[in-house]
Amino acid sequence: MTEKETDFFFTPCKNHPIQWRLENSAPPQALQLVSSEEPPDLEPTKYIKILKGKRADGRWSLLFQLNDSEYANIFSSFCSDLIEHSHNIDPKLSFEYATNRYKLWRELFKNPPGELNSSEIQGLIGELIALRDLLIPKYGETIALNSWMNAKLGKQDFICPDKWYEIKTTNIGKQTITISSLDQLDRDDEGELILITLRKTSIESPSKVIINSLCNEINNNMSKSISKRLFTEILRITGYTNNPKYDEYAYEIVKFEEYYIDTEFPSLRRSKINQPGIWDAEYEINIDSIKEHKV
Numbered sequence: 001m002t003e004k005e006t007d008f009f010f011t012p013c014k015n016h017p018i019q020w021r022l023e024n025s026a027p028p029q030a031l032q033l034v035s036s037e038e039p040p041d042l043e044p045t046k047y048i049k050i051l052k053g054k055r056a057d058g059r060w061s062l063l064f065q066l067n068d069s070e071y072a073n074i075f076s077s078f079c080s081d082l083i084e085h086s087h088n089i090d091p092k093l094s095f096e097y098a099t100n101r102y103k104l105w106r107e108l109f110k111n112p113p114g115e116l117n118s119s120e121i122q123g124l125i126g127e128l129i130a131l132r133d134l135l136i137p138k139y140g141e142t143i144a145l146n147s148w149m150n151a152k153l154g155k156q157d158f159i160c161p162d163k164w165y166e167i168k169t170t171n172i173g174k175q176t177i178t179i180s181s182l183d184q185l186d187r188d189d190e191g192e193l194i195l196i197t198l199r200k201t202s203i204e205s206p207s208k209v210i211i212n213s214l215c216n217e218i219n220n221n222m223s224k225s226i227s228k229r230l231f232t233e234i235l236r237i238t239g240y241t242n243n244p245k246y247d248e249y250a251y252e253i254v255k256f257e258e259y260y261i262d263t264e265f266p267s268l269r270r271s272k273i274n275q276p277g278i279w280d281a282e283y284e285i286n287i288d289s290i291k292e293h294k295v
Helices: 069-084 092-111 119-137 141-147 213-222 223-236 242-247 286-293
Strands: 010-012 018-022 030-035 049-053 058-064 164-171 176-179 191-200 251-259 283-286
Touching: 030 069, 049 286, 058 069, 058 092, 069 092, 069 223, 119 141, 119 164, 119 191, 119 213, 119 223, 119 251, 141 223, 164 176, 191 286, 213 223, 213 242, 251 286, 283 286
Parallel strands: 164 191
Antiparallel strands: 010 018, 018 030, 030 058, 049 058, 176 283, 191 251
């Protein structure tokens, strides 16, 4: 690697068993890992350059360098992820760890997600509230995260050992909820609809809910490093990375309601549709019509 390519002012990560060196800017533009073993050759992407080389002291350096400042927030999350989840890694295995971790992020750097729109932000906030306030307290963080179907492209939001959950987030005053697919409620086993009602508020409100802060809160409250890693990966697959622009979307929780779903719950089921040419459907359910199903 040339002097120009490594012309960064790095700050060593203190009290860390692995020799990470983070470029000293906010957000960072480069992350370097130093170890005695030779690192493997890694495939770069359009947005991130990877350089390896032998140092004057005989050790090896692996450098991740951001190519496009537009994706600085994603790169910052990538750096934090590699550093945070390597505290228990044997230093001799540091390059192996970095390689495996980078491969998880590589597709994201190849095709970085666009910004979530307001509807997507509200939907994800609803799932996060359900995770924080119901599912983790009830099942524990391991089962709750493994039940989250976002990473598995499941038809329901959470499939837990004893029941499944579909999370719907709505705005105050709305009288209906949208069911986007026939498969969402078409199950015979026990399930629940969690309806979370939000109200827009200002960023000055003491009771505001902001997606960036909510993700940080949930992550910080997890007791296991493996849970933190899984949580980060599910969010990444969902399309979320910490973005300061999301702080503009502030909400207050108005209601958190649970409804049990059985054969009497108003829904469309494939077995009741007699038109063979219909593949799927989106429909609306009036909230007043499900009051008797409230838990």
